[in-house]
Amino acid sequence: MDFRYLGNSGLKISEITYGNWLTHGSQVENDTATQCVRAALDAGISTFDTADAYANTAAETVLGEALKGERRESLEIFTKVYWPTGPKGKNDTGLSRKHVMESINGSLQRLQTDYVDLYQAHRYDTETPLEETMQAFADIVRQGKALYIGVSEWTADQIRAGVELSRELGFQLVSNQPQYSMLWRVIEGEVVPTSKELGVSQIVWSPIAQGVLTGKYKPGEQPPAGSRATDEKGGADMISRFMRDDVLTGVQLLQPVADELGLSMAQLAVAWVLQNENVASAIIGASRPEQVSENVKASGVTIPAELMAKVDDALGAVVERDPARTAENAPAQRPV
Template structure:
């Protein structure tokens, strides 16, 4: 395993991070979750990513239990706040009330005194940004949070947050967590250049395009039993990556992976790590061997000619239009559903959008 600084902060994270979206407390039993976390630690993975909303708060508890007994200073625990965690009007968003209450609840579930990286899971148009940033800053000053980040924020939202923080002397954002993989590259035109200038690192999720880039899904064939595509909860996130044209091109990536001495999954994860803005690729797993396979992508350097051949194979299936980054809390769900269904908000057709499937 290799480790990278998270942006220009002093925090180092493992190139491969372990995430438990759609797994812990939901698809994976507690014993299997503990086995996956143990395998991650054995591989040198020190960065663990979760969120209060995953499995309706259960995922944080499962991760905390799996890490019990591990030297706290040897791992980086990352979690998030924004999505509803209860029925009340204030059980959601990025108000001071919800941030502070959610942080305390996450600390209890994770069984820790502090969170290494606390992330705004989406942007909240309903709360003044200065209120959100002051609440995060207070948690940092109290020692309950060490660093703050965001997830799926647009470049203008990140830029405004940095301007406010600099003007008021508040703690700065050090990370962004976007979806990013060979097919879904919407952060490249605008988010990545801004973050490189401002010292913000990317901890990317779905480096395997929900599993479509593993090569196990075949065009014009039913998905394998037990895969993300057959799961009632996870299938909606992978559907549009399973278009036959996408899958045919993914099959053509298999020989390129073999040339590099990698599996298709390892090639996909390693591809994300070639971007200098990326600090870590967040992968999930339902079995320890999946973690071990993905961990082999750490430290891999891909030849520029191979990167070009990957682009040539994927061709027009690559989505790089930054318009598909959710604009706000009010339309992000609708936009994401439309995107994953293969249509933009105007109804025009587009491409693109754990377990090993993450």
């Protein structure tokens, strides 16, 4: 496992992060989830990402149990705040001072730790003054409940405003967590250049495009039984944007590139996002331990320029690059 610095900080994280969105506490049983975490640790992964909203707090509880007994100083534990949790009352959502301060306490209890290494704003809250949110984060850092602060799916302008306030308040905003893959490159035009300038890293989610980049979905064919495209708990909705024949046809053309590198299609997809120097880590999930063991083989891979070009040629016009999609995919008002 290779390690990278997170933003303009001294914190090193594993370039593969284990995440438990859509799995722990919902899609897989707790014992299987624990086996996946053990597989991640065995593979050298030290960085774990979750959120209070995943399975309405259950995912944090499962991760806390799975990591119990591990040397805390050897781990980097990340979580997030924003989406509705608990009974989803009027203040159980957003980035108000009240919700942020109460949420960090709940997360720490569920994760069975005194602090998280990174606390992230899961989305931008249009209904709370940014100054209020950033002051709450500053206080959490000073209380020792979080070491660093990050955001998720913020636009370039929002990241710039957040970094400016964090510097005024004396803490570090070091990361952004966006969707990024061969098929979804909307951060490349604005978010990445701004982040480079400001010393902010990307911790990217869905590098395999919810499984589409494994090549298991074939154009003109029904999705395999039990796959994410057939999951009615949310997986099918998330993957639907990629389930077009033109996208699936382009993905099939990536197999020769993977073969030339001696990688599986999934490993190629993870290795591809790690070629971006602004990416500190790629988040992988798993419903089986062997998926973890396979995907970590993307760590340390260098893809030559000519093969990167072949990826672009294969996917052509099906790649989404519009920077406006970041803002379009964020809530216009606080969810309830």
